[in-house]
Amino acid sequence: MPIAETPQxxxxxxxxxxxxxxxxxxxxxxxxxxxxxxxxQPGYLGxxxxxxxxxxxxxxxxxxxSDAAAWKQVAEHLVAQDRGRxxxxxxxxxxxxxxxxxxxxx
Amino acid sequence: MPIAETPQxxxxxxxxxxxxxxxxxxxxxxxxxxxxxxxxQPGYLGxxxxxxxxxxxxxxxxxxxSDAAAWKQVAEHLVAQDRGRxxxxxxxxxxxxxxxxxxxxx
Numbered sequence: 001m002p003i004a005e006t007p008q009x010x011x012x013x014x015x016x017x018x019x020x021x022x023x024x025x026x027x028x029x030x031x032x033x034x035x036x037x038x039x040x041q042p043g044y045l046g047x048x049x050x051x052x053x054x055x056x057x058x059x060x061x062x063x064x065x066s067d068a069a070a071w072k073q074v075a076e077h078l079v080a081q082d083r084g085r086x087x088x089x090x091x092x093x094x095x096x097x098x099x100x101x102x103x104x105x106x
Numbered sequence: 107m108p109i110a111e112t113p114q115x116x117x118x119x120x121x122x123x124x125x126x127x128x129x130x131x132x133x134x135x136x137x138x139x140x141x142x143x144x145x146x147q148p149g150y151l152g153x154x155x156x157x158x159x160x161x162x163x164x165x166x167x168x169x170x171x172s173d174a175a176a177w178k179q180v181a182e183h184l185v186a187q188d189r190g191r192x193x194x195x196x197x198x199x200x201x202x203x204x205x206x207x208x209x210x211x212x
Contacts, residue, residue, distance in 0.1 A: 019109070051158060098203055100202055106125075
């Protein structure tokens with residue numbers, strides 16, 4: 001996983017922590033479609049995702065909160081979110097956060 | 107990984123995305139110590155961490171930015187950070203972010 005090449009803060013992070021239910025049930029295909037669709041949205045800055053079996057953390061980065069909120073309302077994404085709640089995830093938490101500073105190596 | 111039981115926003119998230127270098131070199135022991143030490147700090151709310159081989163995302167949650175900043179300055183943690191830069195990580199990014207809303211399932 002490459003580290004997302006985000007600009008200087010401020011920008012918005014959407015932290016999605018989840019435990020999947022057993023079985024694929026169309027999840028993998030929808031995930032690829034959502035990653036591709038997200039990257040086309042206004043204000044999209046990048047995504048980082050790590051999974052270990054059924055648990056995962058995905059962080060998507062956006063220019064601001066309104067761009068993140070607009071992505072949440074994209075029709076095809078609303079369908080995926082509904083299926084996520086009903087079928088794919090045993091539990092998840094979404095946290096919308098405004099990045100104030102960042103630093104690192106590499 | 108249990109999802110952290112954070113309170114109602116606002117609170118602070120520190121998103122740590124990394125790629126480890128090869129070999130343990132004392133990393134696993136220090137990680138356990140740091141997780142234990144972090145949990146003793148004022149304002150600590152919880153931690154979520156997922157690794158897949160050498161890549162990982164860890165998100166720690168804090169009451170506010172000043173609590174997160176204080177943890178960064180704890181002496182034993184400073185030593186670990188230095189060793190992280192020098193030995194354990196090929197690359198990493200730390201993003202400090204203020205959570206404004208959250209929602210989920212389960």
